[in-house]
Amino acid sequence: MLPIHDGLSGIADRYDHFIIDVWGVLHDGVKAYQGAADAMRFLADKGKQNLLLSNSPNRSSRVVEKVIGPIGIPHDTYKHILTSGEAAWAHMRTHHAGQKVYTFWDDENPTALDNLGVTRVYDVREADFIYGSLVPYDAVELQYADVLAIALAHKIPFVCGNPDRVVGHGDSLHLCVGTLAEWYEKNGGAVTWIGKPYRPIYDQAWEMLGKPDKSRILAIGDSLVTDVAGASTFGCDVLWNVTGIHWEELKSDHAANTIDPAKVTVAVKGHARPTGLLHGFRV
Structure with missing residues (x-):
C-alpha cells in the first residue's frame, strides 16, 4: 500500500x-x-x-x-x-506566427493569441492550424465531430494547449480540449501536446x-x-x-x-x- x-x-x-x-x-x-x-x-x-x-x-x-x-x-x-x-503561446510564437488559426472558443481566452500576428478564422478549412484551448463547460465531444472530421480531411495540425481530458468544476466533471485532441490523434491527425504530462x-x-x-x-x-x-x-x-x-x-x-x-x-x-x-x- x-x-x-x-x-x-x-x-x-x-x-x-x-x-x-x-x-x-x-x-x-x-x-x-x-x-x-x-x-x-x-x-x-x-x-x-x-x-x-x-x-x-x-x-x-x-x-x-x-x-x-x-x-x-x-x-x-x-x-x-x-x-x-503560456507554454503554448511561446510555441505558437516560434512555429505559427502570422498563420491562420481556428479555435473552439469565442472570447473566453482573450490573451491566448496576443502579439502572435495570427488571424482567427471561423471556417476550419481556411486554417493553417487548430489551437485547442478552451471549450464551454457544457460541451460534449459529439458537437465537435464535424469540425474535427473536416480538419482531418485537410490534414490541419492541432496544437493542444490543455492535455487534460476532464476538469473539475465544483462537484462535477466537464470535458476538456484534451479529449478532442486525443480523438484527433487516434484518427490520424497530427497533434502537438503542450503541458503535463509532457x-x-x-x-x-x-x-x-x-x-x-x-x-x-x-x-x-x-x-x-x-x-x-x-x-x-x-x-x-x-x-x-x-x-x-x-x-x-x-x-x-x-x-x-x-x-x-x-x-x-x-x-x-x-x-x-x-x-x-x-x-x-x-x-
Missing part, C-alpha cells in the same frame, strides 16, 4: 522545492479547498520555493488575475507560475526553479495521467492528491471522507506509481 499523508506537515522538510498543481489541489474549479491557502503559507514560511504548474490554457498572468488571487492564495506564497497556455513543461519549470537536485523536489497533483505520470517521467517524487478529480472513484463506500485502499490499487494499475498519497492539500 502506498503511504498516505494527511497533510504536509510530516513530509515538507524532506524537500526544498514544490511543484504544485492548481485545479484539484488548490481549488475545485469554483472555490479554494479548505486549508489550501494555509498550506501555501506553511511552505513559504519554511523557506520552500513553490511553483504552481497548471494545465490551464490561459496564460500565466491571467490565471493569477482570474483564479489564484480570487480564491485567496497570497502572491507571496509562490515564486513562480507556469501554465500550459517533459518540456517540466524542464521549463525546473529551469524556473534554478535546476535544483531533483531529489529535493516534490510534485503534488490530482491526476494520475498528467500530474503523476509527468512528474514520474521528469524524475522527481510526486504525491497524488486523492481529493481531486479521482475522489469519487477512490472514496470508501463505508466510511465518510476516507479512501478505499483496494480502489487505489485498482486505479494505479497500469499507471505511473506515485511516491505516496495526499489526503488533501493542507498542513
Whole structure:
C-alpha cells in the first residue's frame, strides 16, 4: 500500500522545492479547498520555493488575475507560475506566427493569441492550424465531430494547449480540449501536446526553479495521467492528491471522507506509481 499523508506537515522538510498543481489541489474549479491557502503559507514560511504548474490554457498572468488571487492564495506564497497556455503561446510564437488559426472558443481566452500576428478564422478549412484551448463547460465531444472530421480531411495540425481530458468544476466533471485532441490523434491527425504530462513543461519549470537536485523536489497533483505520470517521467517524487478529480472513484463506500485502499490499487494499475498519497492539500 502506498503511504498516505494527511497533510504536509510530516513530509515538507524532506524537500526544498514544490511543484504544485492548481485545479484539484488548490481549488475545485469554483472555490479554494479548505486549508489550501494555509498550506501555501506553511511552505513559504519554511523557506520552500513553490511553483504552481497548471494545465490551464490561459496564460500565466491571467490565471493569477482570474483564479489564484480570487480564491485567496497570497502572491507571496509562490515564486513562480507556469501554465500550459503560456507554454503554448511561446510555441505558437516560434512555429505559427502570422498563420491562420481556428479555435473552439469565442472570447473566453482573450490573451491566448496576443502579439502572435495570427488571424482567427471561423471556417476550419481556411486554417493553417487548430489551437485547442478552451471549450464551454457544457460541451460534449459529439458537437465537435464535424469540425474535427473536416480538419482531418485537410490534414490541419492541432496544437493542444490543455492535455487534460476532464476538469473539475465544483462537484462535477466537464470535458476538456484534451479529449478532442486525443480523438484527433487516434484518427490520424497530427497533434502537438503542450503541458503535463509532457517533459518540456517540466524542464521549463525546473529551469524556473534554478535546476535544483531533483531529489529535493516534490510534485503534488490530482491526476494520475498528467500530474503523476509527468512528474514520474521528469524524475522527481510526486504525491497524488486523492481529493481531486479521482475522489469519487477512490472514496470508501463505508466510511465518510476516507479512501478505499483496494480502489487505489485498482486505479494505479497500469499507471505511473506515485511516491505516496495526499489526503488533501493542507498542513
